Amino acid sequence: MKLYFYCSSCQEENSFKTKAKDRFELQKERGNEINERCKNCGTVVKRRINRVHAKPNKWLLIIGSLIGIVITFIITFSLPLIIIVFAVPAVFGIPFIAWKAEDKKASAFNKVMVSDG
Numbered sequence: 413m414k415l416y417f418y419c420s421s422c423q424e425e426n427s428f429k430t431k432a433k434d435r436f437e438l439q440k441e442r443g444n445e446i447n448e449r450c451k452n453c454g455t456v457v458k459r460r461i462n463r464v465h466a467k468p469n470k471w472l473l474i475i476g477s478l479i480g481i482v483i484t485f486i487i488t489f490s491l492p493l494i495i496i497v498f499a500v501p502a503v504f505g506i507p508f509i510a511w512k513a514e515d516k517k518a519s520a521f522n523k524v525m526v527s528d529g
């Protein structure tokens with residue numbers, strides 16, 4: 413999952429990748445604070461675990477929909493109508509379901525706070 417935090421110096425949003433599914437796991441992995449270098453200004457940012465947040469990956473939805481449009485375009489000219497009627501919702505449904513799952517994971521992460529002294 414990708415986690416986000418704001419730089420204390422330039423307020424730019426930064427992200428890093430982790431295997432942690434919640435803040436407890438992140439705390440185990442990183443301690444009470446994360447130490448990451450800001451990609452924008454280079455400042456080493458210290459952020460408490462509770463100040464780090466998760467966001468669903470919007471590219472899943474954007475790229476999924478673009479692929480969906482391309483597939484729809486191709487099958488419209490090559491398959492019978494009855495198949496198109498069933499295929500199109502599936503083609504657009506899959507990226508949407510994947511994005512919903514991401515969204516659920518992200519809000520589960522954001523809901524649970526840890527005590528960090």
Ligand SMILES: [Zn+2]
Binds near residue numbers: 422451455
């Ligand atoms: Zn910065």
